[in-house]
Structure formats: structure tokens, C-alpha cells
Amino acid sequence: MITKRIIPCLDVKNGRVVKGVNFQGLSDVSSPVELGRYYSQNGADELVFYDITASAEGRGLFTDILKQVASTVFIPLTVGGGINTLEDFDRVLKCGADKVSVNSGAIRNPTLVEQAAKRYGDQCVVLSVDVKRVDGVFRVFAKGGRENTGMEALSWIKQCVDSGAGEVVVNSIDTDGVKGGFDLEMLEQVCNLVNVPVIASGGAGCIQDFVTLFQTLPKVDAGLAASIFHFGEVSIADLKQELKANNITVRL
């Protein structure tokens, strides 16, 4: 049986790991290299390395730090932030990324997902989407959650998966940073829509939130979080023990 994955996300700005509430008020947490190695050795099933300001500033991702992270991490590594072209894919894959996460780049260039999937395979292309309810409709936000694109989120996700996105990270802006649990309503609709792995992001505040996530929505493959891991509020080892105690398959 395949296990449910627990994925710490390293949001990186200026070479440091940061995490804000609702994407604002960023505070420095730690070194991505140290944190990456720590997680790799302490039960994380995968790491996401995200250059959160790359997209807003219109520059490429810091490849030197990425290389340092990749050389000490022996679990799958997904890299995102400022991925706009096939050249960007190539660059981060050569630095040790296993999968590449596209967000704003796919919105700007709707053929990017298809081109990348053709060249590198579906499994390499992760669609990351920031979703927020606006007047009761799920809307796609771009540029790190700063800009409402007006696009309807579910049809956007479906379109990208049909084009070859091999996984979807669904980040709910409404629940992100609030620590009140994952956005189960949004996630359920995505799970019913696509047949590729769905990674839940935004809202985890405690161990029970992950238990609830996997019990309520067995089709969700992975739970992603940042600050609760970085600040030591939840240890991955404790989290996995609790999931196991609740009959959820995990790698211990």
C-alpha cells in the first residue's frame, strides 16, 4: 500500500526560509539547507522548495541555494517559484529538483504545462494553485496570492491536469496561516475532479487536522505545511505515529 505523504514546504526568500500569515508579514525562520537536511532525516516524505518572491519580482529562482539543498536531501524534492519557461524547468532539474511546480507561469503561458509534460513527463510537472473564494466562487490567484486572475479554479485545475500536470497542490488562501484545519470543502471538489495525486495545503494547525484530512478525504494523497513544522509546533514523527494509530498508512 502506498503511504500518505507528509510534506514540509520551505518558502524561501533571500536564501532564508520564511512563513507568513495569509502570505504577508513574513518572518525569518531558518536556513533552507539545514531545515531540508533535518526534514530529510526526520520522516518527511518529500520537500517543497519554493522561492516565494521570484514570481512577484519577475526573476529566476536562486539555483545556488537549491543545489546546496538538493545535495543533502535524499527524498523527492519539488521546486517552484519563478518557473515561466522550459528553460526554467531545465535549470532547476539540473540543480537536483525531481519535480517542478508551476503556478503563475502556467497562468501567463497556458501551454507551459503541456510542453513541460511532453519533455519531462507528467510526473515531473506539479500544478500549484492558490485558490480563494470570491463571492462564493473559487478563484485562482497569482503572484503568491496577491492578484485575482478572475479564473475559476476548478476548471483551471482540470485544464492543467488534462494538459499533463501529474500532481496538484491545492493551496487555500482562505485557510492558509489561520491554523483552523485544511479547506476540506475545496479539496473534496478537486479530488472528485481529477485522477492525479492531490496535495492539500493551507490551514494545518495541529496533528488532528491531518488526521481529519485523510479520514474525511481518503483520496487526498499528501498534506503540506510550513510554519507548524518550522516552529516545532508539530513534529513529523509524532504526526505520523498519530496517523498510524488512526489506521492511516504512513512511512515510519
Place this chain on the structure above:
Amino acid sequence: MIVIVDYGVGNLFSLCSSFACIGKQAIVSGDPDVIRSADRIILPGVGAFEDAAKKLNNSGLADVLKEQALAGKPIMGICLGMQLLFDQSYEYGCHQGLGLISGDVVPMEGSIPADLKIPHIGWNELHIQGEKHPIFRYIQQGDHVYFVHSFYGARCDQSVIATAEYGKELTAAVAQKNVCGCQFHPEKSGEVGLAILRGFCDWEV
């Protein structure tokens, strides 16, 4: 010295880092003479079988690998690199492999329950078959490793040394004489994966 075969396919950065982490010298090369001088050979690979097989054939490295296999050198194929060791693959047509492991590579689609997602992606338990193969000497039955694949090795019962359950028992690792292969990614499987690479390095054929 370990040589990781470079034939223009796949991400070799993590493999190099993995060997560095376990204190083994590994170099990346597509030079036949360098490959011939290796103590052990790693055949990596991600992507499509047909494209990779073409690259191996066109570069002449397919013949070098067959010759080195025949000479008794330990060879490990990883992921698509494992599939390339087989006789043939039915990934979008039928394409010849290196013929170092008897069997075929076939699609998961249609042979596992339809409600299971394809690719088989994530961490799964290794079910070591029969007497533990030397590459597994430092790991335990049931340890988890990381898989990403949509096709799998079939009709290779004699060579299977481990399986993983995903709707059925899928081939996870094979070995035939001095040639072995892992469908999963040891370089992405944490401490367990590093221990398998260490087992390969210590394997006395």
C-alpha cells in the same frame, strides 16, 4: 570507482550526491573507456523507454553495457534504467531493451484496478522475495522506498527479488547474475535508499 552512465537522460545530480553521502566515489560519464574502467556501473534513466533505448543504441553505449555485463561487472539499473535491462518494453509500441534481464516491460493500465491512480507515485513497502539479495543486506523486510512509474517489469519471475503492492504485487527489483535493477529510486528513498546503494557497492558478484 562507480560510473553513472550519462546518455543524456535523467537527473544525475541526486545519484552523485547519494554516493558522495555514503563515501563512495562516483563519476558521471558517457565515455566507453571510462565505463569499461569502472568497478561498478549505474544505469539511470527517467522518461520514455523508446527515446532512452535509441540514445543508448545510437551512442554505442548499449553494446558497451552488454559487453560489461557479460564480463561480469556489477550493474544496477534504476527506474527507466532498470526497465532498459529487460528484453523489451510495450511502452507505446514494442521496443527492444538490452536483454540482460529476461522479461517484458508492460503498462500498469489495465492490469491494476481502475480506481488506482497511475503513475504509481509515492512511498511503498518493499516485499523482499526469497533469500535476501545482497543489495538488500542493510535493509529490512517492509522498509519503504520511493516509486514513480507507469510501466512495470513482467514475465520476469525468475529475477524478481522484491515487489511492492499496488493493486497487485508489482516488480520492485530484479537481479540476474551480476545485473540488478530497482524500479524505485534509491537516491530518493532516504536512509533506506542509501543503504541499498551501499549494498550494491558491497555486492561481491
